[in-house]
Amino acid sequence: MSDTATNRVINRDAMTVSDEVAIQITDMNKWYGTFHVLRDINLTVNRGERIVVCGPSGSGKSTLIRCINRLEEHQAGSIVVDGTELSSDLKNIDKIRSEVGMCFQHFNLFPHLTILENCTLAPIWVRKTPKREAEETAMHFLEKVKIPEQADKYPGQLSGGQQQRVAIARSLCMRPRIMLFDEPTSALDPEMIKEVLDTMIELAEEGMTMICVTHEMGFARQVANRVIFMDAGQIVEQNEPEEFFNNPQSERTKLFLSQILGH
Ligand SMILES: Nc1ncnc2c1ncn2[C@@H]1O[C@H](COP(=O)(O)OP(=O)(O)OP(=O)(O)O)[C@@H](O)[C@H]1O
Numbered sequence: 001m002s003d004t005a006t007n008r009v010i011n012r013d014a015m016t017v018s019d020e021v022a023i024q025i026t027d028m029n030k031w032y033g034t035f036h037v038l039r040d041i042n043l044t045v046n047r048g049e050r051i052v053v054c055g056p057s058g059s060g061k062s063t064l065i066r067c068i069n070r071l072e073e074h075q076a077g078s079i080v081v082d083g084t085e086l087s088s089d090l091k092n093i094d095k096i097r098s099e100v101g102m103c104f105q106h107f108n109l110f111p112h113l114t115i116l117e118n119c120t121l122a123p124i125w126v127r128k129t130p131k132r133e134a135e136e137t138a139m140h141f142l143e144k145v146k147i148p149e150q151a152d153k154y155p156g157q158l159s160g161g162q163q164q165r166v167a168i169a170r171s172l173c174m175r176p177r178i179m180l181f182d183e184p185t186s187a188l189d190p191e192m193i194k195e196v197l198d199t200m201i202e203l204a205e206e207g208m209t210m211i212c213v214t215h216e217m218g219f220a221r222q223v224a225n226r227v228i229f230m231d232a233g234q235i236v237e238q239n240e241p242e243e244f245f246n247n248p249q250s251e252r253t254k255l256f257l258s259q260i261l262g263h
Pocket residue numbers: 032035037055056057058059060061062063064
């Protein structure tokens with residue numbers, strides 16, 4: 001638990017949140033077979049918002065963000081991303097996926113490709129970007145996550161923190177307008193957590209719309225403009241961080257916070 005994982009003080013007020021809606025989820029429900037995993041989810045995410053999703057294990061956090069870029073299919077209600085509704089015929093899937101980047105707990109890099117190749121694969125094959133241009137873009141983002149010198153190495157030669165930063169750079173190479181993070185630091189050793197959180201903080205400062213499933217409550221306090229608490233497939237409570245942590249409303253939230261923060 002690294003409330004102090006990042007020591008930087010950022011000015012939350014300086015980060016813009018526009019009135020423009022980036023994601024609109026309305027009355028969304030999802031089942032795995034007969035198991036009702038997401039119940040009546042309603043969520044509006046404005047452009048530039050930085051949302052942290054927390055909650056007990058199994059509460060549906062991952063499933064929720066995986067539905068947003070259609071790694072999972074919802075069965076009722078609607079999800080509209082950047083004005084495009086996710087439809088069951090997958091008609092819009094390429095458009096959605098190109099606008100929504102995702103980073104997972106396990107970095108999911110291709111082990112047989114170099115770092116540079118990992119970062120240029122999708123731009124070249126999905127976006128049809130010329131190779132030279134894709135490589136220039138990849139180097140730009142590898143510099144941004146502060147590991148340009150690793151470009152010719154293979155994922156197995158990098159630390160976990162470095163691999164996660166490559167995974168973030170790889171997503172950025174597709175120029176997403178929204179980034180989803182699914183516990184990006186939970187597979188990392190404590191000393192590597194800060195470097196990944198710092199990268200995410202920089203993205204936040206630049207105005208990227210972000211939804212992060214994380215147990216890093218220090219990050220939530222510092223970066224999020226909204227914290228969402230989920231339990232048993234529902235959004236139980238959401239609030240700006242100060243209110244959320246200092247004045248939780250539901251008993252379930254209080255219990256969760258007491259367990260995770262130890263008070
Ligand atoms: N593919 C699947 N098929 C059936 N059940 C699933 C599937 N994926 C997840 N589940 C179940 O759905 C529930 C929600 O899972 P999910 O991974 O979204 O929770 P979570 O809040 O992200 O949990 P954690 O914090 O442990 O990652 C859990 O009970 C899980 O066992």
